[in-house]
Amino acid sequence: MKIVVNVFLKAGVLDSQGKAVHHALESLHFNNVSDVRIGKQIVMNMNENDEKKAMADATKMCEELLANTVIEDYTIELVK
Amino acid sequence: MKVTILQFPGTNCEYDTEHAFKSLGADTEILWHKAQSVPSDTDLLVVAGGFSYGDYLRSGAIAKFSPVMKAVIKYANGGGKVLGICNGFQVLTEAGLLPGALKRNETLHFLSKHHNLKVINNDNTFLKELNKGDVVNVPIAHHDGNYYIDENSLQELYANNQVLLKYCDEKGNEKNPNGSVDSIAGVCNKEKNVFGLMPHPERAMEKLLGSDDGVKMLQGFFQA
Numbered sequence: 001m002k003i004v005v006n007v008f009l010k011a012g013v014l015d016s017q018g019k020a021v022h023h024a025l026e027s028l029h030f031n032n033v034s035d036v037r038i039g040k041q042i043v044m045n046m047n048e049n050d051e052k053k054a055m056a057d058a059t060k061m062c063e064e065l066l067a068n069t070v071i072e073d074y075t076i077e078l079v080k
Numbered sequence: 081m082k083v084t085i086l087q088f089p090g091t092n093c094e095y096d097t098e099h100a101f102k103s104l105g106a107d108t109e110i111l112w113h114k115a116q117s118v119p120s121d122t123d124l125l126v127v128a129g130g131f132s133y134g135d136y137l138r139s140g141a142i143a144k145f146s147p148v149m150k151a152v153i154k155y156a157n158g159g160g161k162v163l164g165i166c167n168g169f170q171v172l173t174e175a176g177l178l179p180g181a182l183k184r185n186e187t188l189h190f191l192s193k194h195h196n197l198k199v200i201n202n203d204n205t206f207l208k209e210l211n212k213g214d215v216v217n218v219p220i221a222h223h224d225g226n227y228y229i230d231e232n233s234l235q236e237l238y239a240n241n242q243v244l245l246k247y248c249d250e251k252g253n254e255k256n257p258n259g260s261v262d263s264i265a266g267v268c269n270k271e272k273n274v275f276g277l278m279p280h281p282e283r284a285m286e287k288l289l290g291s292d293d294g295v296k297m298l299q300g301f302f303q304a
Binding site (some may be wrong): 009013014016017020065066068070071 | 137138141145173174180181183184185186187188226228229230259
């Protein structure tokens with residue numbers, strides 16, 4: 001099964017890249033954008049049939065390595 | 081005085097660091113990241129600068145799982161002195177040995193230049209040769225040097241005199257090159273045996289090369 005992890009800076013932690021891209025979009029006259037956040041996506045193919053186990057493992061991976069929880073939040077999505 | 085310097089794949093300041101400590105009279109050893117233990121005669125362990133594991137995922141994120149890091153954590157928790165410079169600072173925050181985290185510079189630029197730093201606290205091994213308020217000039221060279229810590233933890237840092245250095249101008253007025261919270265350039269742990277800073281004191285050892293202010297900083301580790 002496939003697990004998709006998204007990692008973003010926490011709300012309240014300034015996302016300089018998002019801000020720069022927001023400015024660039026405005027200069028292209030996309031004035032309807034109110035906020036831009038940039039994160040990273042980690043896609044993992046797992047040899048695992050147990051969904052619960054896969055989700056539990058992915059959570060552990062995020063806590064230990066994939067995200068730095070001092071500054072980042074993460075979401076985990078299971079793709080069937 | 082024996083200084084052990086960690087080397088990960090991608091570390092590139094280990095020889096500068098070795099040169100700096102040798103010039104102050106220390107014995108040095110460069111320790112490859114696959115080592116399982118810290119040499120028992122180590123007086124100071126330095127996590128040198130560079131780009132460990134190519135900064136993949138996050139600066140310092142992969143290095144914290146290198147075999148040697150278990151020994152480093154044990155060494156630090158046993159009271160051993162540890163200094164992280166630049167990428168070494170990032171590795172120590174990732175490993176949980178120092179509070180906070182280092183984000184991409186607010187300007188998004190890689191910064192490589194001399195910068196002034198103000199000594200905020202000197203009641204520690206590292207900066208005891210300097211006075212509070214002293215201004216030192218030391219090179220910075222980083223892309224991810226934007227120090228972040230949440231407000232409560234920041235207050236704890238101040239309460240325990242854990243803020244070591246802040247970025248400033250030549251007169252000591254706060255000047256922030258990278259967006260760090262309160263212009264913080266270096267911190268230590270609560271026990272004051274683990275130190276981390278983004279600037280490179282090991283690159284400020286000779287007036288001829290711009291500054292020798294790093295001498296007074298690194299010398300702090302020599303007297304008990």
